Amino acid sequence: MPIARSRRYSTVAIGFHWTIAALVIANLAIGFFHDxxxxxxxxxxxxxxxxxxxxxxxLSIARVAWRMSHRPPPLPADTAGWEKGMAHATHWTLYLLLLALPLTGWLMVSGAEMRRPLTWFGLFDIPYLPVGTQAGALGGGAHGLLGLTMAALVALHIAAALRHHLILRDDIMARMVPALMRDGKMTDGVRRG
Ligand code: HEM
Ligand code: HEM
Structure with a gap:
């Protein structure tokens, strides 16, 4: 039985979410464990x-532009104020990091003492930003810090998603993973835990 579309994220939002999540998790792993x-x-x-x-x-520039013109499904009516606040703050900080992390990485490699080739999987060159070595060093420092912040926030975000699915047993996860829907329908936030 199809999920009521107004209760879950749209196919475009789900596509953006999972494509970007997979790429970010891969990049956190390569970044932290590249040795x-x-x-x-x-x-x-x-x-x-x-x-x-x-x-x-x-993808994140396209996603944020798309998100500004498309409202997500409303949170269940019984969501506490602090939970709404936490969800909004986490989501918007994640959007900010999705832009700031690659930008600071780009800044770092553009302002490196010795520039290394910058290509998109060897298919075409990506231009360097017109910056000097000071901006490069600043970008490098920020990139490391933002990487740690991103890893911590993603861990919090995943913990929150699992709390909804396994403890509160509501449909927050199903909004982003329709295959997880329970009983073949969305429940508009009725909790069964
Ligand atoms: C690097 C990885 C990830 C990033 C950057 C990320 C980012 C985001 C963002 C920005 C939103 C807000 C969407 C909006 O309303 O505008 C969101 C929603 C969501 N994410 Fe993630 N996510 C990641 C990984 C995951 C993982 C691994 C899970 C599951 C275990 C997950 C579960 C969810 C769920 C359930 C929602 C919907 C929350 C709601 O209904 O309010 N995310 N994610
Ligand atoms: C989703 C995007 C990205 C994520 C999540 C990410 C994450 C990370 C992390 C966690 C590290 C390790 C930091 C540390 O050891 O303290 C790192 C290092 C690095 N990143 Fe990124 N990064 C991203 C995008 C980029 C981009 C777009 C570039 C360049 C165009 C870049 C260039 C680098 C370089 C050169 C290092 C190595 C720094 C060093 O050890 O000297 N990153 N990144």
Whole structure:
């Protein structure tokens, strides 16, 4: 039985969410563990990290523009004020990081003492930003900090999603993963826990 469309995220929103989530998780892993992964990924992993990151930037610009003109489904009526506040703050900080992380990475490689090739999976060159080494160093410092912040927020975000699905047993997860819908219909937030 199809889910009531107004109760779940649209197919476009779901497509953006899961494509970008997979790319970001891959890039966090390559970023934090590139020494360990160096032998297993082409070119030591960093060319792939940069290309994935630039893809995240392009997709996130499109996603944020799309999100500004399309409202998400409303949260269930019984959601507490603090939960709404936390959800909004986390989601908008995630959007901000989805733009700021690749931008600071781009800044870092553009302002490097010795520039390395910057291509999109070897298919075409990506231009460098017109910046000097000071801006490059600033970008590098920010990139590391923002990477840690992103990892912490994603962990919080996943914990919140699992809390809804496994403890509160409501349909918040099903809004983003329609296959998880219980009893073949959305319940508009009725909790069964
Ligand atoms: C890097 C990884 C991820 C990022 C950057 C991310 C980002 C986001 C953002 C920005 C939203 C808000 C959508 C909107 O209303 O505008 C969202 C919603 C959501 N995400 Fe993620 N997400 C990630 C991974 C995950 C994972 C792994 C799960 C599940 C375990 C998940 C579950 C959800 C759910 C259930 C919602 C809908 C929340 C609601 O209905 O209010 N996300 N995500
Ligand atoms: C979704 C996008 C991205 C994420 C989540 C991400 C995440 C990370 C993380 C977690 C690190 C490790 C930081 C540390 O060891 O302190 C890192 C390092 C790095 N990132 Fe990114 N990054 C992204 C995009 C980019 C982009 C677009 C570029 C360049 C065009 C880039 C270039 C680099 C470089 C060169 C390093 C290595 C820094 C070093 O160890 O000297 N990143 N990234």
């Amino acid at each position: 360990a992964l160096a032998g297993t990924l082409p070119g030591g992993g960093m060319p792939m990290h940069k290309a994935i990151g630039m893809t995240v930037l392009a």
